[in-house]
Amino acid sequence: MDLLPTEEQLEIIGTVKAQLESDFSLNDLAERDGRDQVIDDTLWQRCAELGWFALGIPEEDGGVGYSLVEEALLFEEVGAHATPGPFLATILAAHVAADCGESELLGQILSGERRVALAEPEDGNQYRLTDHGGADLALAISGSRAAILDLAGVEITPELSLDPLVPLGTASIDSDPLCAVDDPSISLRASVLVAAELAGIARATAEQSTEYGKDREQFGRPVGSFQALKHRCADMAVRADAAVNLTRLAALSVVAGHDDAEFQSEAARVLATQAALENTTWNVQNHGGIGFTWEHTAHRYVTRAQFRARTAGTPRDHRAALLGASAT
Amino acid sequence: MDLLPTEEQLEIIGTVKAQLESDFSLNDLAERDGRDQVIDDTLWQRCAELGWFALGIPEEDGGVGYSLVEEALLFEEVGAHATPGPFLATILAAHVAADCGESELLGQILSGERRVALAEPEDGNQYRLTDHGGADLALAISGSRAAILDLAGVEITPELSLDPLVPLGTASIDSDPLCAVDDPSISLRASVLVAAELAGIARATAEQSTEYGKDREQFGRPVGSFQALKHRCADMAVRADAAVNLTRLAALSVVAGHDDAEFQSEAARVLATQAALENTTWNVQNHGGIGFTWEHTAHRYVTRAQFRARTAGTPRDHRAALLGASAT
């Protein structure tokens, strides 16, 4: 029993981090604020080449052969860097395609050749789409049911998005899915991955506030020496640590097929949501005026957390699922 | 338009304070912890002689001729000193007796000759009684309906009370009330008076923490110079100030017969409840170990706030009433 990443896992984390820092700098991405496609095809292709989409796909299906645990570690970093892009839809779609035996489709997704938006059912055939720019597929997920939809010919009404790096639109989609599954492992995977992204957001904002507390001086001393800020940083660190560790535990539980897998996954999702919403909010406050500017990255985490809190289920859905899950 | 007490009102407050400090010291009362009658007859009589029960009863009915505003100022001090005793039941019962034209009964209540417990309906004829020791009457209140019940022959089952100075029991009471009214002004009065007591609790605990912050030294300086405590004291002061001023405004609104009287009274009750629960809790924390001892008065406020939060309606009842009330 061990909750710390292995050497091999640390290496994966390190590679992901380096890549995100060099290719996905928020300063560069800021130029694409408000576009319907923020990750261009070259960049997306590069992620594919790095094997990020294939991380948890078995080798026999053309994947890297790791598990949900390594996918969660990837998502933690994606959250920590506030990295935009349809990572969740892509990776879930890869699993759906693999489950359905759609190896050609799977190959196209894993190679980055075809892109997958996320489609969240709003009402009947009406979907809320995110990251639809450049995508000709969409993953629709609702509880344990997941389907890959064809976006060809679908008219998408763009909406002003709270998060300028998460393109938002609505569409009515009536066509039959290209493939579909009804499998609780999909919703468990979605819960853990979204939790991991939120935990990463909570962790990064805790770190950002702490760094600011060390660097910024006021009244002749570092602001982090004042109890008000110091104590808030402590609370943020606790929230982040709780979210990160619980999410890792949940990922392990799902992979091990334990009876408490649903319980742990929903607990992680509930906890990480709260941690991310709280930490991102306090992070703006801790930075004072500068944290309220567009140029600073603090607001990116705020709006991303609001989005992810409502990705693949609302906070209330997950709280109810947690209360309903069996603890053992 | 003015929310500060007049000279005359300041005098009333001063007299009440002096009396509570000399006759109702918590150190003295502590000896009566757990008894079913904590205020002895002599002391109760003295309150009667001071005119506390008659404060808001018209002069023509044998009262002092002030209004709910002055009653609320009395209750604010009762709360601030964590003074036990059936003040609420007594004063409401006096108004019920006056409304019913029961002048003999009114006289007995005002003179302190007959004592009135509070009876809160729990289930059918089952009541939760408080302050029943020495009382031969009980005031039953439920929304706008209020009745004076005869306790003669009623068997009271004593219960262990969370607050050792608030005697608690249950009884089944089937007899017809001595007199009864159905009058919204009773529930408005109850809301304002309980709010005032809770606001007084919030105020006193804010003051207690602030004083401690000035007096107690640790790490070579007053603990109130540390931001953590200083900021908590600031928050407590804000909560207390909000509760006190809103309660006074509500009392004035009821007396003036304004359309928003119910709205203001319920708002005061909701706000003061929250302020008292929060401030009493923080007050223990702010005092550290000493605040956790029986000898210190901090816990008196905690349990009293828990009682008053559930006196004449639960927190939820009042929140619902506030949401349902008309804002103008």
Place this chain on the structure above:
Amino acid sequence: MNLDLTAEEQAFRDEASTWLAENLPTEERPPEGAEMRAFDLAWQRTLFDGGWAGINWPVEYGGRGLSDIQQMIWYEEFAKADPPFTLNNSCTFVGNNHGGPTLILKGSDEQKAEHLPKILKGEAVWCQGFSEPGAGSDLASLNTKAVVDGDELVVTGQKTWTSYAHVADLQELLVRTDSDAPKHKGISWVICDMRSPGIEVREIETMSHVTDFCEVFYDEVRIPLTNVVGEINDGWRVAMSTLSFERGTAFMADQVELAATVERLIAEARERTSADGRRPAIEDEDIAKRLSMARAEVTALRAMTIAGISRTARTGIPGPEGSMIRLFHGELHQRIYRLAMDIVGAEALRLTPVDGEGVWTGPYLQSFAYTIGGGTTDIQRNIVGERVLGLPRQ
């Protein structure tokens, strides 16, 4: 203690209500630039012509010399009139609530005569040059330097968070005129013409997509010494006199508007479906609990304001208790918009403007400013703890 309006106050209320019904613009306020400035100044002129400018300014300076209660009544009637814009969100705010009041308290006769009428008549936009990037909450450690050269000050440095600097004519500017004195003692308060050579204004975009905030850069900007308000090097005290005014009545309008916001949110919660999809959102106990608390809290804010006015009426000057209202209001404002995010369902992900009817996400983003601007809540809590409660300084 009483809630009675005097006959005069009642008449004032009726008069305000009637006038507003007839004169309130129906068009929305343009969100930026010259059009916004023109709109704000035109409305100020309309107020002036109607006799509603400077309600609690002294009569000798063109005001009506009325009480704070009447000022509050005006705000309440304004909110009731269902205006298409918010009162304090105007480029006339600084002139009316900071610059003007400071001149009234500390300005020379010439300064008053020149500037006060223009503020009331909507002929000049003022902005505030207090904050600096290096100083932040430690306002008094400001570094923008002013050297006396003949009968002028030569100013070099930088200010930030200067709302409406890009459309302003004048600025209330704090500069360091003595670098050797203790930090509070070497500051002067000057009137700066925003069209002076050497001034550069750069807009800062905020997380709520508002661009009214600016940075202002000063490169040897020359300001006549006659523009110093109060004594040279006494600018900190001059600035504090404005801040205590600010804590008094300047934010009443915000409070009144916040109460209206809560009522709109309650209406929204009655109409919307709760997160479980089965009932109106208001029947969700978590939502109901927070809404009723919000309703109680905005009502308390009003009670605290009336108590503050009562106190000021007795003592003549606003006490430090105003800082409690400030602190309470800032966090309450945020709680309310954060609650809105939980009520509006998937709408929470759709961006709206900051201002307007039935919008929530823009104001939610904007609400982050309410515990930062004008001194963070940490600073506000220090002020309450030390100046109101008398707790020892650190």
Place this chain on the structure above:
Amino acid sequence: MNLDLTAEEQAFRDEASTWLAENLPTEERPPEGAEMRAFDLAWQRTLFDGGWAGINWPVEYGGRGLSDIQQMIWYEEFAKADPPFTLNNSCTFVGNNHGGPTLILKGSDEQKAEHLPKILKGEAVWCQGFSEPGAGSDLASLNTKAVVDGDELVVTGQKTWTSYAHVADLQELLVRTDSDAPKHKGISWVICDMRSPGIEVREIETMSHVTDFCEVFYDEVRIPLTNVVGEINDGWRVAMSTLSFERGTAFMADQVELAATVERLIAEARERTSADGRRPAIEDEDIAKRLSMARAEVTALRAMTIAGISRTARTGIPGPEGSMIRLFHGELHQRIYRLAMDIVGAEALRLTPVDGEGVWTGPYLQSFAYTIGGGTTDIQRNIVGERVLGLPRQ
């Protein structure tokens, strides 16, 4: 990263579960005095005889020398066995978790030989003499003085918050042996025989009606110098070594029990009627929201504990991260009992014992101690901020 139990750990779990089923007392723990002491010591003896005393103590000192994971498994199995008492609420706690471990780390061979077996066998009750009324959170400013006189220390002063002092045989006592040294440098850690002449113990009643807390007065109490653990004047470092142990595994039992409490509270909320009288309390969204958060949080506490164990397993010593668990646990414990007060309706006004089945108000009152005892949450936050995050000291 894995959740696998080794074959040995799995066998340990089965063994523990079987043993507990057969040996767990069924009677409730007497709430006070000699009966309580006898009960606690008897249970310790039963544990010892069964091979469950000192699970993670080294074998050479009579322990089983097992891992922290096995220690945690033991606590989890204990909680699952539905015990009629809580594990840490025992007068054997200090010996097992403070005194014993300190002797193992810092004691002389003689000290170890004399005391460790008695602790494991349930033959001695230890209490802790660290806190003083004048020192409070500033533990190191303690004033109880010890003067060397021949081969003895002569101790005069006062300690407080000494749980179980009234039934204890021995005390881990911090005294000031050098008043001229800086405050952390003049302290010694000594073993004090509680039956020494000059000791007076007075019980303190707490707000939760518990009388296990005591004040201890020392009037020229003579303690042999051989009872000093570690070097004289080096007691602060000795004490800190215990505290880091305490942050490591000593509170695991509390965490495991808290998880069980949440499950009981969820069951309670399913059975009870909500405040509106129309549905089960758990269908009240406010209650449901807080219950699900509590469930997530106790689960996170376990994950943090496992992460801490993993870290300790690699580094050999518990890191400062344990203070995060401490802080999180204390406030969570309180939130849970405060939530209980909102679930149990009018029962909230009826006082129950602190310990037992289906009781809430006694534990609610007791929960106030969880953010005070062993360093207030203010101190815990300082520790997390400074030692874990590296933020500058004040």
